[in-house]
Amino acid sequence: MDTNFYEQVYEIARLIPKGRVTSYGAIAKSLGAAKSSRMVGHAMLYAGSAYPKVPAHRVVNSSGLLTGKFHFKPPELMEKLLRKEGVEVNNDKVVNFKKVFWNPLEEINLD
């Protein structure tokens, strides 16, 4: 896919450190398209087809809710993976979201 937009999303998503999560808006913002947060979510759908695979489970909405968990093969996989990486998840939402939140804008350098 020459959809560079998605590629950028994957790039950011892949940069998400283990045990950390980020929001669609944050990724979109890092791409310079803060308003295209929805596209980030759509890109995540392609994540399964993308390679290397993208840790879509580390991407949640601005509230830390696992909005896209139902899109996983087993909807519970997302939460499972996050917990496995050390991210506490309760009621489909990330616990201490602010603490585990990973801001791409601060980590990524456009140098």
Added chain:
DNA sequence: TGAATGACTCGTC
């Protein structure tokens, strides 16, 4: 080409 859709976000009630 116009209309519909979505793993979002924000402001109001």
Added chain:
DNA sequence: CGACGAGCCATTC
């Protein structure tokens, strides 16, 4: 604090 509505943008039919 929870529910509702409108805005935004790229992709698809």
